């Protein structure tokens with residue numbers, strides 16, 4: 386991350402340009418290539434999970450090449466397990482490139498778990514209460530309320546459709562609170578994590594999204610009708626990203642549905658929320 390932050394700001398691999406990639410795909414910078422009167426938004430629809438997987442993939446490749454280690458892998462913020470709910474210490478050292486000054490200072494103590502049901506006011510819920518509420522919330526958004534693809538991924542969104550504006554699927558709703566909870570409590574627009582345009586400026590964004598991506602894999606192991614879509618338009622939806630050589634690469638949704646083909650692997654972790662029916 387330090388090397389990424391030291392790259393000249395105009396380098397597409399630099400920390401600042403990479404954060405802008407996220408901003409560009411969410412904040413109205415792009416239009417749909419075949420429908421230039423319609424905007425492009427990668428949240429609130431079935432594009433949410435695959436787009437962010439692509440983004441992480443190129444981010445990881447850039448980091449790996451900056452340290453000449455093609456095996457480098459981003460870790461995940463394991464907030465769905467009690468041992469991983471707090472912000473990891475390595476992100477809190479002001480001298481570290483993983484630090485970001487625009488975070489909610491009330492949420493930095495090491496015993497402070499991410500509260501997936503945070504009401505934006507209450508700060509004194511006991512740890513056990515937050516943990517149990519979190520497990521129930523993950524259960525609801527991964528198991529009972531996410532039995533079908535559309536529930537989990539969010540609504541369909543094809544070329545020619547206006548950008549969706551609803552809350553998205555359960556996978557996205559599950560991920561939202563970490564953004565709001567981590568973002569600066571005294572920032573007008575929730576910077577950094579609490580806003581699309583600035584979220585990529587906090588290094589914690591990438592480990593948060595790795596957990597979201599990991600939970601996509603976990604969801605598919607729960608059974609029932611939990612499969613990826615096989616819709617033609619979905620599979621062929623494409624995006625552009627810069628790779629570790631600063632080359633612009635076109636990648637399609639169908640290129641990222643098989644985690645193994647992408648070299649993606651997550652450590653097996655217990656999933657204590659699996660039996661936490663509220």
Ligand code: C2O
Nearest residue numbers: 407428560564584
């Ligand atoms: Cu594109 Cu967590 O957001």
